[in-house]
Amino acid sequence: MSIGTKTFNHATSGQVPDMGGLVAFLGTNGFSGEAENWDEGRVSGFPTAASVLEFERNQAIFSDGDPAGSFYKVTSGAVRLCKLFADGRRQIAGFCFPGEYFGLACQGKEYALTAEAMIGTTVVRFPHSCLADLDRSSAEFRSHLVALLCGELSLAQNHLLMLGRQTVKERIASFLLMMLDRRGRDRRDGVMLDLHMGRQDIADYLGLTIETVCRTISDLKRAGVLGVPGPREIVVKKIRLLQDTANGEA
């Protein structure tokens, strides 16, 4: 299933580099002292191990319905979380980029959606049992975990608003602003966006067709709001106009 798997156990590695990432992400420091406890593997025979996994473009990391035993952190690349209909229709529920986590929201049950690498991607996999261990020792961690879930929920609710009540132009603009916020890199002529995704992914995130996405991006390009150096790159030249578009004031 997965290629290029490099597994290591904290008990033998002598350090906890990836968990440090979790700690850092969670925005706490008084917490890192707890991390050493992670390798004790309290769950019936299974040592608590983190693995580094690599996936190639379009490869599934886990699928809707798989038994859920782990959560993941993106090290490099990009991941899409999506649901599929039998007839091929697809809805993307969200994207994950380096530093972000996925697979948290289904402790011990089954994954409710499919995670796929959008490009060559490296992730770190943590068994859910890690959470139980950490949970036992750190109150700070717990509240951060809850905050993480709340953040995802809030994101999903904004997504609902987009799909239910925004026009095409508003959705595209909102999408670009969201990506800007998460992945924008400043340049002289605006803000650069490496989307790392094709038009179909954008369409499936926004509940549109690929043609509609194209047309709308072209419109924004013609209006001087965007530049499109490559199919997976966008330069936002006039953020203010984009914001107005997102708010239906254009």
Added chain:
Amino acid sequence: MSIGTKTFNHATSGQVPDMGGLVAFLGTNGFSGEAENWDEGRVSGFPTAASVLEFERNQAIFSDGDPAGSFYKVTSGAVRLCKLFADGRRQIAGFCFPGEYFGLACQGKEYALTAEAMIGTTVVRFPHSCLADLDRSSAEFRSHLVALLCGELSLAQNHLLMLGRQTVKERIASFLLMMLDRRGRDRRDGVMLDLHMGRQDIADYLGLTIETVCRTISDLKRAGVLGVPGPREIVVKKIRLLQDTANGEA
């Protein structure tokens, strides 16, 4: 703001009837022994108190942007959670019925959406500090809290699928099946649904107009799938057909 407010403090009430409700909902029992600790009010000066509040139809329980200090349990009635645009567009993110909780997902920050009573409604309000207290003592409780949030997230993701990729008929059918699942009462001629909401609420949940909702319900009525005894009541006569419709097989 709120009418008919009856506040009481556990420290003086001598029992924890409403928290018992939480315990019951969370589906645990070894947990109830902990509930006694709830009234100690550990948070700077504020005693941990639960209040019973009543709201009339269309009254706001809290609004998008309000500082978030409490979560709620519905005792009777029905609550909608929604987001509003400046121009009046509205998206309903979810409904809450007796026994269900809302306001959990924004610990200490601001509410990200507005909660309104859809009909005369009674709720119990718990300060978020309750959670912190309980959190300290019960591992079982924590995992249930996480499960609760995960459940909401999963619900939101299904909602995304509906809004993004389902046709009108599929959405209406899916909506009715969801309601059936949560609130259906068996009858001789089918399953009775007290929607407790108007067509506009359905429309705003499904990202449609009120006219489209009407037409589609009428279609299903004509097809013999539904009966419509009153505007806020629906009898599902042919569940199988409704399921087929929801799955795009009609």
Added chain:
DNA sequence: CGGTTAATTGAAATATATCAACCGGTGTGG
């Protein structure tokens, strides 16, 4: 009962999807 509000139905307008053609880069093999 009248008067108000919500629900329903009809006809026209429109946004978006669908179908189809074309374009442009990228990689491959002759």
Added chain:
DNA sequence: CCACACCGGTTGATATATTTCAATTAACCG
């Protein structure tokens, strides 16, 4: 090195689902 094929992206023309606007009917309430 060029020709070709391939894949994703773009654009155009048409179809259609859904909205919008308008009128009618049904439920609710004093």
